[in-house]
Amino acid sequence: MSKKVRIGVIGxxxxxxxxxxxxxxxxxxxxxxxxxxxxxxxxxxxxxxxxSFADSKEMFKSGLIDAVLIATPHYDHTPLGIxxxxxxLHVLIExxxxxxxxxxxxxxxxxxxxxxxxxxxxxxxxxxxxxxxxLIRSGELGQIRRINWIVTDxxxxxxxxxxxxxxxxxxxxxxxxxxxxxxxxxxxxxxLFGMPKTIRSFCHIGKYHDIEVEDDVTSYFEYADGKTxxxxxxxxxxxxxxxxxxxxxxGRIVVHPDHLAxxxxxxxxxxxxxxxxxxxxxxxxxxVRIPVRGPAGSQQIIMDNFVKAILxxxxxxxxxxxxxxxxxxxxxxxxxxxxxxxIEMPLNSDEYxxxxxxxxxxxxxxxxxxxx
Numbered sequence: 001m002s003k004k005v006r007i008g009v010i011g012x013x014x015x016x017x018x019x020x021x022x023x024x025x026x027x028x029x030x031x032x033x034x035x036x037x038x039x040x041x042x043x044x045x046x047x048x049x050x051x052s053f054a055d056s057k058e059m060f061k062s063g064l065i066d067a068v069l070i071a072t073p074h075y076d077h078t079p080l081g082i083x084x085x086x087x088x089l090h091v092l093i094e095x096x097x098x099x100x101x102x103x104x105x106x107x108x109x110x111x112x113x114x115x116x117x118x119x120x121x122x123x124x125x126x127x128x129x130x131x132x133x134x135l136i137r138s139g140e141l142g143q144i145r146r147i148n149w150i151v152t153d154x155x156x157x158x159x160x161x162x163x164x165x166x167x168x169x170x171x172x173x174x175x176x177x178x179x180x181x182x183x184x185x186x187x188x189x190x191x192l193f194g195m196p197k198t199i200r201s202f203c204h205i206g207k208y209h210d211i212e213v214e215d216d217v218t219s220y221f222e223y224a225d226g227k228t229x230x231x232x233x234x235x236x237x238x239x240x241x242x243x244x245x246x247x248x249x250x251g252r253i254v255v256h257p258d259h260l261a262x263x264x265x266x267x268x269x270x271x272x273x274x275x276x277x278x279x280x281x282x283x284x285x286x287x288v289r290i291p292v293r294g295p296a297g298s299q300q301i302i303m304d305n306f307v308k309a310i311l312x313x314x315x316x317x318x319x320x321x322x323x324x325x326x327x328x329x330x331x332x333x334x335x336x337x338x339x340x341x342x343i344e345m346p347l348n349s350d351e352y353x354x355x356x357x358x359x360x361x362x363x364x365x366x367x368x369x370x371x372x
Contacts (some may be wrong), residue, residue, distance in 0.1 A: 005090075005307045008035035008065040010056050010080060012043035013164075015094055016071030019299065020047060028303045030311060034064045056080060060087040067116070067310060069303075070094060073166050074174050078103040081117075082110040090116040092306045095183040097323035099174030100331050100356055101349035104324040111321065116309045118302065121318035121326075123184040124191060125297030128255055131290065132246075133192055135253070135260075142249030142268050147193060147229040153240030154181040154233065161209050168211035171363035174356065176213030177235045178203075178330035185233070186326035187318075189221075193229065195325060196221035197345055203337035208236025212364050219333050231333075251285060262288040331356075 009020045016038075023033040024047075037053040038044050044052035053059035060068070060083060067090035070080050078098045084091050091111075097119050098104040111117045123129060135141055154177060166172030173180065201219035209215050215236055221229040234240070244255040249268040254261040265272070265283040272283040301317070308314035328345075331352045336343045338355065 003311070004030045004032050005067050005310050006032055006034040006065050007067045007069055007092075008037060008053075008059050009033065009069045009071060010037045010059070011070065011072035011076075011094075012036060012038040012040075012046065013071065016069070017043070017046060019069055019071060019303070020050075022300055022303070027300050028307060031303065031307045035059050035062060057083060060084060060089060066090060067092065067306070073172065074099045074179065075172075078107045081107045085110050085112055085115060088112075088115070090306075090310050091320070092118045092120065092303065093320055093323075094120045095187070095323065096179055096327050096330070097320050098327055099179065100352055101324060101328045101347055102353040104327050105349060108321050108324060116306065116316070117320040118306045118309065118316050119318045119320040119323040120299060120302055121184060121187045121323070122297050122299045122302050123188055124317050125301040127294040127297070128257060128260065128292045129188055129192070129297075130294075131260060131292055132253065132255060135290075136192060140250065141246065141253065143225070143270075144193065144227045144246055144248045145269075146227065146247040147189075148243070148245045149185065149189070149229070150232045150241045150243045151182065151185050152232065152234040152237040153242045154235045155238045155240055156181070156209070156215075156235040158209055161211050166365065168209070168213050168215075169363050169365035170212060170356065170359035171361075171365035173213070175330060175334060176203075176205075176211065176215055177233055178214060178217060178333055179327075181235060182217075182233050183326045183330070185231075186329045187323070189229065189231070190322075190325040190329065193227070194223065195329075195345060196229065197224045198222045198342045199329070199332045199336050199345065200342045201333035201336040203334055208234070214334065214337075217333060217337075219336070256292075258292050260290040260292065262290055264288050 009016050023031055035051045036044055036047050037056040037059045068084045069092045071094045081091050098107055161168045168176055199221055203214035204216040207216040216234045219231045246253045249270055251264040264286045267283045305317045309316050328347050332343045332347045335352050
């Protein structure tokens with residue numbers, strides 16, 4: 001391979017065009033855009049100096065690229081990723097890596113170990129989450145008891161949902177806010193706290209918008225070690241909230257963009273409970289402000305890491321094989337709501353695939369595309 005990674009971008013909507021322009025603007029070292037592909041000629045026309053392909057398979061066979069960035073609608077991720085691997089190409093894939101767990105399993109099984117396979121989970125580059133993860137892994141917090149994450153600042157308008165016939169439909173997108181807006185939050189949940197043993201969820205379908213998928217969710221996770229997590233998300237609230245709070249033996253952490261607010265117990269809660277002779281006292285605590293330092297996370301960091309993994313063997317920040325976890329969480333949350341029951345993890349991928357296939361069969365996407 002040359003000293004640069006030649007990359008092709010498939011899917012030139014908002015995300016794909018943004019990635020392509022970042023590469024053209026030399027924001028990613030040792031990377032050059034050598035091909036683009038989209039089924040819409042007007043999308044490729046935005047890149048007149050770059051070789052374009054209406055058929056992505058022709059781009060794979062062209063010899064012009066060493067790697068591909070897939071930024072298409074979600075259902076295309078699995079077949080395009082598998083086809084890219086067949087042509088010996090490294091793959092960087094937008095979130096989610098697939099629509100449902102069974103497709104994730106197919107994609108991961110097709111991945112040759114000699115090829116780099118990364119996912120666009122840029123939240124992993126956010127200094128506040130890196131700091132929090134280090135605190136958790138160091139044992140500084142002690143055993144975590146409870147996690148609450150309210151993420152309602154994903155507001156979307158009716159104009160957003162009507163901007164594409166594939167949006168917010170079972171057959172076109174495969175789900176709603178959990179699969180589109182919240183994969184980063186769900187990836188953070190599994191990256192920071194691991195995977196739960198059970199999930200009970202309540203997904204409201206079209207609560208705030210004229211759509212057939214979820215736009216408002218409340219879920220309850222239970223973990224094998226006893227901790228619990230409550231997740232609340234919505235695309236219908238304004239101005240919305242993003243508040244992550246962790247209660248642990250050593251105290252409480254609230255995550256802010258520029259600092260972590262740590263109310264730290266001098267004596268861990270469980271130890272104080274066992275040893276105190278008082279009935280109503282709490283452990284003495286300190287208010288600790290932990291500053292968040294470093295540049296903000298970005299998609300360019302993920303792309304730069306992808307290039308370094310190819311050329312230098314650098315460890316990936318977001319290996320795509322880990323992307324199955326956020327998809328599994330999203331699937332289990334939706335499945336729990338429709339089954340009106342708790343879901344034992346790991347999720348049965350075949351059962352969910354059958355459920356989704358039935359939702360797709362009656363999806364309004366078919367009427368919308370026919371009308372178009």
